[in-house]
Amino acid sequence: MVTGSREENASKQVKAFSEPSIVVARQNNALQIFALDDAAARLGLDVGLPLANARAICPEVQVYDADEAADAHALNAIAAWCDRFTPLVALDPPYGLFLDITGCVHLFGGEAAMMRLLCGALTAQGFAVSAAIAGTAVCARTLTRYAHGRIVRAGEEADAVRPLPVSALGAEAAVVTGLRRAGLKTIGDVADRARHEITARFGAGFTALLEQALGQGDAPISPRQPLPDYIVEKRFAEPVATEVVISATLSGLAAMLVAAMAQQGKGARRLEARFFRTDGAVRTIAVDTGQPVTRGEVIDRLFRERLDALSDPLDPGFGFDLIRLSASRTEIVVQQQRDLDANVHDNDELAALIDRIAARIGGKRVVVHLPQDTHIPERAVLAAAAQHHLAAAAHAVWPARAEGEPPLRPLRLFERPEQIKVIAQVPDGPPARFVWRRATHAVVRAEGPERVAMEWWRAENAALTRDYFRVEDEAGLRFWLYRDGLYDREIVQQEGRAVQPNWFMHGLFA
Amino acid sequence: MTGARTNTLASLRGNIERIEAHGEAYSPRRVALGHADADATLQGGLALGAMHEVFAEAGRQSAAATGFVAGLAGRAAATKLPHRPLVWIRQDFTEIESGAVSMSGLSELGLDPCLLVTVRAADVDSALRTAADALACDAVGAVVLEVWGGARQLDLVASRKLTLAAQASGATCLVLRMAAEPQPSTAETRWIVRAAHSPPAAPWSAWGAPVFDAQLVRNRHGPVGRWIMEWKCDECLFGKPAAYPQPVAAAPAHRPHQAPARARGSVFKRSGHRFA
Numbered sequence: 047m048v049t050g051s052r053e054e055n056a057s058k059q060v061k062a063f064s065e066p067s068i069v070v071a072r073q074n075n076a077l078q079i080f081a082l083d084d085a086a087a088r089l090g091l092d093v094g095l096p097l098a099n100a101r102a103i104c105p106e107v108q109v110y111d112a113d114e115a116a117d118a119h120a121l122n123a124i125a126a127w128c129d130r131f132t133p134l135v136a137l138d139p140p141y142g143l144f145l146d147i148t149g150c151v152h153l154f155g156g157e158a159a160m161m162r163l164l165c166g167a168l169t170a171q172g173f174a175v176s177a178a179i180a181g182t183a184v185c186a187r188t189l190t191r192y193a194h195g196r197i198v199r200a201g202e203e204a205d206a207v208r209p210l211p212v213s214a215l216g217a218e219a220a221v222v223t224g225l226r227r228a229g230l231k232t233i234g235d236v237a238d239r240a241r242h243e244i245t246a247r248f249g250a251g252f253t254a255l256l257e258q259a260l261g262q263g264d265a266p267i268s269p270r271q272p273l274p275d276y277i278v279e280k281r282f283a284e285p286v287a288t289e290v291v292i293s294a295t296l297s298g299l300a301a302m303l304v305a306a307m308a309q310q311g312k313g314a315r316r317l318e319a320r321f322f323r324t325d326g327a328v329r330t331i332a333v334d335t336g337q338p339v340t341r342g343e344v345i346d347r348l349f350r351e352r353l354d355a356l357s358d359p360l361d362p363g364f365g366f367d368l369i370r371l372s373a374s375r376t377e378i379v380v381q382q383q384r385d386l387d388a389n390v391h392d393n394d395e396l397a398a399l400i401d402r403i404a405a406r407i408g409g410k411r412v413v414v415h416l417p418q419d420t421h422i423p424e425r426a427v428l429a430a431a432a433q434h435h436l437a438a439a440a441h442a443v444w445p446a447r448a449e450g451e452p453p454l455r456p457l458r459l460f461e462r463p464e465q466i467k468v469i470a471q472v473p474d475g476p477p478a479r480f481v482w483r484r485a486t487h488a489v490v491r492a493e494g495p496e497r498v499a500m501e502w503w504r505a506e507n508a509a510l511t512r513d514y515f516r517v518e519d520e521a522g523l524r525f526w527l528y529r530d531g532l533y534d535r536e537i538v539q540q541e542g543r544a545v546q547p548n549w550f551m552h553g554l555f556a
Numbered sequence: 557m558t559g560a561r562t563n564t565l566a567s568l569r570g571n572i573e574r575i576e577a578h579g580e581a582y583s584p585r586r587v588a589l590g591h592a593d594a595d596a597t598l599q600g601g602l603a604l605g606a607m608h609e610v611f612a613e614a615g616r617q618s619a620a621a622t623g624f625v626a627g628l629a630g631r632a633a634a635t636k637l638p639h640r641p642l643v644w645i646r647q648d649f650t651e652i653e654s655g656a657v658s659m660s661g662l663s664e665l666g667l668d669p670c671l672l673v674t675v676r677a678a679d680v681d682s683a684l685r686t687a688a689d690a691l692a693c694d695a696v697g698a699v700v701l702e703v704w705g706g707a708r709q710l711d712l713v714a715s716r717k718l719t720l721a722a723q724a725s726g727a728t729c730l731v732l733r734m735a736a737e738p739q740p741s742t743a744e745t746r747w748i749v750r751a752a753h754s755p756p757a758a759p760w761s762a763w764g765a766p767v768f769d770a771q772l773v774r775n776r777h778g779p780v781g782r783w784i785m786e787w788k789c790d791e792c793l794f795g796k797p798a799a800y801p802q803p804v805a806a807a808p809a810h811r812p813h814q815a816p817a818r819a820r821g822s823v824f825k826r827s828g829h830r831f832a
Contacts, residue, residue, distance in 0.1 A: 395695035396641055403686050411676045415659045415669050427659045432673050442670055444663045449790055452764035453664035458619045458655035516764055522753040524764060554655055556623020556766035
């Protein structure tokens, strides 16, 4: 099925003015009519006519600038609204939508009733709609251009489209002109010719389009969103706006969803709640979990946390008339025997805690740490989302510390080393005194250098070798500093003058 | 007076008694720190299932305070096998102010980074809420809440919430306050930690083990004190640094051990009074 909401900009305005209105866009360096309303069409204006000619025909015509971004946005919003009819909605820009209504029709009392409902609601919002239902997407689209409201039974596609003009197919302008010049005015005329002639003249793409329009082949549509694994929804005769009803509805839906998943031994990893407002706005709220969720209370609690923490709170406006809960990613749940030492239970509780925190403040803010095989201090640890890497982190193998040695790596590490001013007794020796954050520290003890060479095999711009020093100042503070570059090898004299090496503060020892 | 009213009164009196005479019934599980004097002052060690505050008065002392907190958390987590995970909650910008807690650094201290979950909260409010959530979870061993600067939100009510959550679940709550002044709170103990010199030794010997000048400025159930502590990375214990001229700082035991049976004012009033 296709809804072609044409002339939408103009038709919205015409309600207010009921004067001929046109939308113009710059094409081929001239302002041409991009869309127009019925009143303008009756005056003989047409799409593609230059604005100057239109003004000459009708001086009082209302002119608006085209805004293609806003048009695309409106089409997306309409598509989101159409999600209430079927989860499979595809965009057909600039102003078409495909809805795959297979198996959804009985919910709305038949095809005709569903089409009336959809067209009625869109017309009430001020859009001009034409819709058709057919066995293939291309056939339905062809019909919307010239036969609004047509419902074609399976197998009758060819008869339905044959009398329509070729321009209804939606092929390129050059192809349509070519066909017209060849004297082929209707789709029936083209269909009567041998296919190889058409292919030789207009290409295989056009032949495929023609066959799909005739119902002889079908191309899949690409829906805006992947089909969720499980969907439950609740419709309201009267829109609901209170928080109590909304959260009660979510709890009920969560129980239904869990029951549906339990039959196939599945648990949800990603859940989406979708709130359809009566005025057409749709709000989607998604929650990710680290482990498959199989309990309704957990889903309920996750959504409560998420809704509580929304920076842009859920605005019911005049109320929601449909609330839908879907599990867009599911996994088979492995039932685990509870151990007597309750270790498994603890892991579950920790994962549930992580899910709750992540639902409120975002999954990227809760991290576990994985060791990396590198010597470069700032890259030695990877912070990974705890929801997905909890098990990996629990079994990670960290490099063992050397027995009897003091800590060789600082407890607090700066992600970006901070440049410091250093006075060293010998150029390649440890610092004697340094200034960090406007405070001067006199070095009492120093140990080093520990030389860390950069990874030449991955460096895009070769970084310098670092000489790290552990130092302690007169107050007992312990620091980790490094000099960037090897003296006399990477730091060479320029024009007879010694170049001062750069020193950096990289970490603080406990 | 009717029987019902007498009953109500009696139960209310019981409630008040339980709140006031908390000290009497107070016998939490404790874990020894390893430093003999400190353990004696703390009556056996760090109370588990309670809230403790560690202050770094200046930003540059933050690493020392972090090390002390890591040590406390390591001791608290080591009480039970298998070791419980540690949740470390911090604000985003502390990474810039004093660096992020490094996992290599933690493992150098003898702690296990596998058991650490870090939460990067955007502000104090969400950090507090996350801490309360984490403390309510039985599976967590200890929760570290790292707050930079003076935080209005960390008032008596917030700290009371954390204390109650910690008592209910048995998880230990450690609040690491950097560049902040102590405020009234319901913490079980409050420490001010500074870095101390490494013990004098030959220049070629291994130096640089974490040494803290730990000042116990508040102890709800005992006296206070000040000690030089060394964290022994191999044994995961605090201890007295070898060959350190003890005591560097006089240990002011100016507060007598309080008699537990005495009826006291309410919890809030008491802590405020003590601070003043």
